[in-house]
Amino acid sequence: MHKPVVLCLSGHDPSGGAGIQADIETIVSHQCHASSVITALTQQNTHDVKKILPQSPTELINQARCILEDMPVKVIKIGLIGHIETVKAIHSILMEYSSLPVILDPVLAAGGGSTLSSPALIDSIIDLLLPRTTILTPNSIEARQLAKMDNLTDCGIKLLELGCEYVLQTGTHEEGNTVNNQLFNQGKCIETYTWDRLAHNYHGSGCTLAASIAALMAHGLEVETCMLEAQEYTWNSLNAGYQPSNGQHIPNRLFWMQDSV
Numbered sequence: 001m002h003k004p005v006v007l008c009l010s011g012h013d014p015s016g017g018a019g020i021q022a023d024i025e026t027i028v029s030h031q032c033h034a035s036s037v038i039t040a041l042t043q044q045n046t047h048d049v050k051k052i053l054p055q056s057p058t059e060l061i062n063q064a065r066c067i068l069e070d071m072p073v074k075v076i077k078i079g080l081i082g083h084i085e086t087v088k089a090i091h092s093i094l095m096e097y098s099s100l101p102v103i104l105d106p107v108l109a110a111g112g113g114s115t116l117s118s119p120a121l122i123d124s125i126i127d128l129l130l131p132r133t134t135i136l137t138p139n140s141i142e143a144r145q146l147a148k149m150d151n152l153t154d155c156g157i158k159l160l161e162l163g164c165e166y167v168l169q170t171g172t173h174e175e176g177n178t179v180n181n182q183l184f185n186q187g188k189c190i191e192t193y194t195w196d197r198l199a200h201n202y203h204g205s206g207c208t209l210a211a212s213i214a215a216l217m218a219h220g221l222e223v224e225t226c227m228l229e230a231q232e233y234t235w236n237s238l239n240a241g242y243q244p245s246n247g248q249h250i251p252n253r254l255f256w257m258q259d260s261v
Helices: 019-029 057-068 084-096 119-132 140-147 152-161 205-218 223-239 255-260
Strands: 005-012 033-044 049-054 073-078 102-104 166-169 178-185 188-196
Touching (some): 005 057, 005 205, 019 033, 019 205, 019 223, 033 084, 073 084, 073 205, 084 119, 102 119, 119 140, 140 152, 140 166, 152 166, 152 178, 152 188, 166 223, 178 223, 188 223, 205 223, 223 255
Parallel strands (some): 005 033, 073 102
Antiparallel strands (some): 033 049, 178 188
């Protein structure tokens, strides 16, 4: 059976809630093959991130090339970056393999509140990665940081102007009984999706959404279809989530297996 290949450039989360493990679980759930290059090791748990340990930019490039020269990668998914030199390394890969769609989850802060970025890192993402991004998936906080604006509709339009083809802004950090996610393309908001707000805080929801979009795109689905189905998959993963400690809940990305176990 042929499985489309998704290359993930993400950090390692030892708790298993976010990062590369979230990517792999999600991509496998969509009947794709996940190849992975670790951008950074981390010291973190279900409460918060304690420390980021960036990997060698040279080795990151070499590892990515090793996979890209060997396997028929359909989509590149980017998660935690953590360092300016890592941005430069990823940029060089995207320039070399410019025909591949890129899904960028701009992980700028941890769910527990710790910042995972700096103004210089954000500027380098804006300058080097956004112009190469097919779909950007920021939450509302990240959208404001990248666009350097407050109004979320203005943020989405600004992020398109900075080079992204599509922007899917998620609204879980905003107030209200529902969650409103906005999809932007061609200079405007083209769709608003409304979802029931779940009761808990989740560790790895953004990773899940971006990886789901990447996997669905690897299957060749239209972008708008990928957006809707990825949100549905993510919501179901969160709704079936569990709490392995007294920290944040973790999405159950294998919820579809429950009836068969």
